[in-house]
Amino acid sequence: MAARGSGQGAKQGFSLPQVPKILVYGVGFVPAVWTFYAGLTDQLGADPMRVLEQTLGLWALRFLIAALAITPLRQLFSINLLRYRRALGLLCFYYACLHLVTYTVLDQGLDWAAIGADIVKRPFITIGMATFVILVPLAVTSNNAAIRRMGGQAWARLHRLVYAAAIGAALHFVLVVKSWPPEPLVYAAIVAGLLGYRLVRSMGKKPRAKPRPA
Amino acid sequence: MLIRRSSDILPSEITPREVYLTRRQWMAGAAGLALAAALPQELEAAPLSAAKSAFSTDEKLTRREDVTSYNNYYEFGVDKGDPVKNAGTLKTTPWTVKIDGLVGKPQEIGIEDLIKSSALEERIYRMRCVEGWSMVIPWVGFPLADLIKRVEPLGSAKYVAFETLNRPSEMSGLRSIFPVLDWPYREGLRLDEAMNPLAILAVGLYGETLPNQNGAPIRLVVPWKYGFKGIKSITRISFVEKQPVTAWNTQAPHEYGFYANVNPNVDHPRWSQATERRIGEGGLFVKRRPTILFNGYAEQVASLYSGMDLRKFY
Numbered sequence: 319m320a321a322r323g324s325g326q327g328a329k330q331g332f333s334l335p336q337v338p339k340i341l342v343y344g345v346g347f348v349p350a351v352w353t354f355y356a357g358l359t360d361q362l363g364a365d366p367m368r369v370l371e372q373t374l375g376l377w378a379l380r381f382l383i384a385a386l387a388i389t390p391l392r393q394l395f396s397i398n399l400l401r402y403r404r405a406l407g408l409l410c411f412y413y414a415c416l417h418l419v420t421y422t423v424l425d426q427g428l429d430w431a432a433i434g435a436d437i438v439k440r441p442f443i444t445i446g447m448a449t450f451v452i453l454v455p456l457a458v459t460s461n462n463a464a465i466r467r468m469g470g471q472a473w474a475r476l477h478r479l480v481y482a483a484a485i486g487a488a489l490h491f492v493l494v495v496k497s498w499p500p501e502p503l504v505y506a507a508i509v510a511g512l513l514g515y516r517l518v519r520s521m522g523k524k525p526r527a528k529p530r531p532a
Numbered sequence: 533m534l535i536r537r538s539s540d541i542l543p544s545e546i547t548p549r550e551v552y553l554t555r556r557q558w559m560a561g562a563a564g565l566a567l568a569a570a571l572p573q574e575l576e577a578a579p580l581s582a583a584k585s586a587f588s589t590d591e592k593l594t595r596r597e598d599v600t601s602y603n604n605y606y607e608f609g610v611d612k613g614d615p616v617k618n619a620g621t622l623k624t625t626p627w628t629v630k631i632d633g634l635v636g637k638p639q640e641i642g643i644e645d646l647i648k649s650s651a652l653e654e655r656i657y658r659m660r661c662v663e664g665w666s667m668v669i670p671w672v673g674f675p676l677a678d679l680i681k682r683v684e685p686l687g688s689a690k691y692v693a694f695e696t697l698n699r700p701s702e703m704s705g706l707r708s709i710f711p712v713l714d715w716p717y718r719e720g721l722r723l724d725e726a727m728n729p730l731a732i733l734a735v736g737l738y739g740e741t742l743p744n745q746n747g748a749p750i751r752l753v754v755p756w757k758y759g760f761k762g763i764k765s766i767t768r769i770s771f772v773e774k775q776p777v778t779a780w781n782t783q784a785p786h787e788y789g790f791y792a793n794v795n796p797n798v799d800h801p802r803w804s805q806a807t808e809r810r811i812g813e814g815g816l817f818v819k820r821r822p823t824i825l826f827n828g829y830a831e832q833v834a835s836l837y838s839g840m841d842l843r844k845f846y
Contacts, residue, residue, distance in 0.1 A: 357816040363613065364595075364602035364811045365665060367818050427820060432804060440802055493802065496663070497712045497783055499610040 339405050346409040349377050350416055371420045378413035379487045379505060381406050386484060386512045393519075404460050407480070411457040414450050442493035449486030452479050481516070484509045577740035580652055582672045587730060587832075588656035594667035594812050596738045602811060603745045604661065605764055606712045607696065607703040614705075615745035621702045622765070624749040633693070633770035636684030643749045647735050649682070650674035654739070655732055657755035659762075660794045660827045666808045671753050672736030677727045685723065685771045692726040693776035694719045694752060695768040713779045719752065719763035720776035720790065722836075730755055730832050733766070756829040758792045789846035793837070794827035798846045 353373045357366040385406040391397040426433050436443045456477055458464070465473045488506040495502055605615040608622075627643040641649075652672055660666045680692070698716035700706040706715055725731065734753045735742060742748040747764025754761050760780050770776070780788035787801055796806045807820035826833050837845075 354816075360815060362816075364598035365612070365809070365818075366816045367809065368665075370816060424816060424818075429820075432806070435804065439799070439804075442802060495610075496780075497606075497610070498710060499712060500708075500710045501610075503710075 336401070339402065342402050342405040343409065346381065346405070347412075350374060350413065367420070367424050371417065371425055374413050374417040374420055375491070378410050378417055379491060381410035381413060382480070382484055382487055383505070383508055383512065385410060386480070386509075390512065390515050408457060408460055411453050411460075414453055418450055442490050445486050445493065446490040449483050449490060452483045452486065456480060456483070481513055484513060577743065579740055580672045580736040582652040582654040582736070582739070585653045585655050588654065588670075589658060589668060589828075591656075591658065591668045592813075593656065593670055594810075598812050599667060599669050599737060600743050600746060604663075604759065605705075605745055605747070607705040607715075607717065607765075608745065609705050610712055616743075618704045619744035621704070622697075622699075622744045622748070623702055624744065624765075627749050627767075629750065629766055630768045631679075631683050631770075632768070633772050634686040634689035635771045636686060637682070639683065643735075646679075646733075646750065650678040652735070653732075655734075655753070657730075657753060658827050659753075659755065659759055660808060660823065662758035662760055662788065662792070662800060662805075664803060664805070664808050665811055666823075667811045670738055671732065671734040672739065673732040673734035673753065675729055676731040676733050676752070677729065679733065679769075680723075680726060683771075688773050689771035690723055691772050691774065691776055692721050692723060693768075693770040693772050694721075694763045694766050695770075696763055697765045697767045712783075714782050717763060717779045718776065719761055719778050721754065721761075722775075723771075725754070725833075725836055728833055728836065730829060756793060756826040756833045758788075758794060760788065761792050791837075791842075791845050793833075793842065793846075794823060795825055795842055795846070796823040797825070798843055 350373075353362070353370050356362050357370050360366070362369040385403050388399050388403045388406070391399060422428060422433055426436075437447050438444070456479060459468065459473060459476060468476070488502075488509040491502040492506055601616045602612045603615040604612060605619065608615040608618040624643070628640045629643070629646060630640050632638045652674055654670055654672055656668060656670045658666060659669050676692075696717035697703070698706065705712065721731065732753050733750055734747070735750050737743075737746060742751065744765075747762070747766075750766050751764040752762050752766065775790055778790060780792075781790055794805075799805050805823055808823045809818045809820055813819070824830075
């Protein structure tokens with residue numbers, strides 16, 4: 319895995335110093351650990367539970383965006399960070415798990431009736447849950463054994479679900495706030511940019527792939 | 533003779549930008565303190581004496597620190613931590629409130645006269661935000677009815693409309709390229725709601741004048757309604773015949789009604805209103821408590837809405 323990632327990077331001639339992937343996880347969990355600690359020690363202001371819930375959700379979205387940025391960075395700027403993409407994707411999933419646990423346990427106090435009603439009746443929670451459900455198979459297959467078992471093509475097709483997850487996560491954020499404050503819209507615009515880039519690129523490729531009539 | 537040229541100054545001798553900025557801030561702060569000490573009437577929070585009220589709850593007060601740092605005041609930013617950071621730029625002196633519309637005595641009243649015109653009371657009220665959290669706040673103010681009686685509304689006046697200051701130079705949120713609401717912030721009450729003894733114009737909290745982020749120098753408090761009805765930094769009160777336009781109702785009519793009475797049985801379209809989190813209760817492990825119809829003030833206000841379908845008039 320490491321060899322494959324760095325091999326592609328070397329070809330482009332732009333090399334970044336490599337850091338061990340474990341360090342990505344280590345640094346990646348700092349916001350979660352810090353926010354939880356700050357909440358326990360009364361440093362999160364008046365409504366610590368809500369800050370924790372929102373911080374975890376926001377970091378899930380940020381890691382998703384980071385994972386989606388890997389390909390354009392490589393294609394447009396020859397910056398190869400492919401070897402960290404799995405860690406970023408899994409960090410997104412772990413933060414989504416923590417976000418969900420905070421909502422069910424700390425926010426709703428495991429009131430399953432209220433949680434069930436929320437999922438059915440509130441579009442932003444329906445979308446948030448659906449997004450989480452989409453992330454599960456992606457996280458479960460984020461290992462070399464799964465890629466081997468499924469075959470590269472099937473695996474890649476499955477992992478295109480990440481685009482749906484990105485749309486869901488951005489929408490979830492936009493719908494949770496009152497009015498139209500800028501922050502969720504900025505994130506939605508970044509997601510739109512990352513997905514739009516892929517769409518434009520795939521459309522640009524198609525005619526060349528087809529045999530041209532003489 | 534040795535003439536030192538500018539390049540002889542060692543980089544280490546140059547004060548870093550953030551240090552000198554901090555120093556300037558500190559000096560400005562010290563100057564401000566000295567000025568404040570010399571002119572006590574200019575102090576941010578002046579003590580107010582107020583009589584106790586039978587309408588007060590004996591529930592545990594929300595910490596002053598939380599009441600004054602966790603605010604929805606979109607004129608100073610959309611984050612709840614924004615108002616305490618940004619509202620310092622608001623100048624509340626001089627301040628006048630214009631009273632116009634269908635009244636016998638239209639007038640402009642200076643804030644000092646307004647405060648002197650009525651006996652101040654401490655009202656410890658529950659405050660339920662439409663977002664699903666609540667506080668217990670010791671307001672200082674006077675009944676809105678006192679003011680209304682003095683200005684003699686005409687028989688045709690059916691509603692009272694309120695307006696917040698609209699001064700972009702002092703309110704950073706009004707300069708945002710994303711206008712969150714259709715400024716100025718506007719709110720309204722039916723005249724009989726406004727006359728209810730629970731409705732007050734607050735000029736202070738925790739025994740002192742209002743901090744800017746809480747709506748200085750004068751704001752509405754209607755504890756049986758969601759917090760957004762409690763319009764801040766009021767500059768105009770108009771008596772009108774038709775139901776007035778209100779800010780959140782204009783922004784999202786299906787989410788925020790004109791009445792906005794606290795009601796656990798009528799959900800916000802995007803979240804339940806059945807329960808609430810009491811700020812400062814339990815920290816990270818806050819437990820939700822059930823929300824009560826009219827925020828627990830049914831005894832005083834339920835009769836205002838008898839025969840009305842509260843699902844329709846939310």
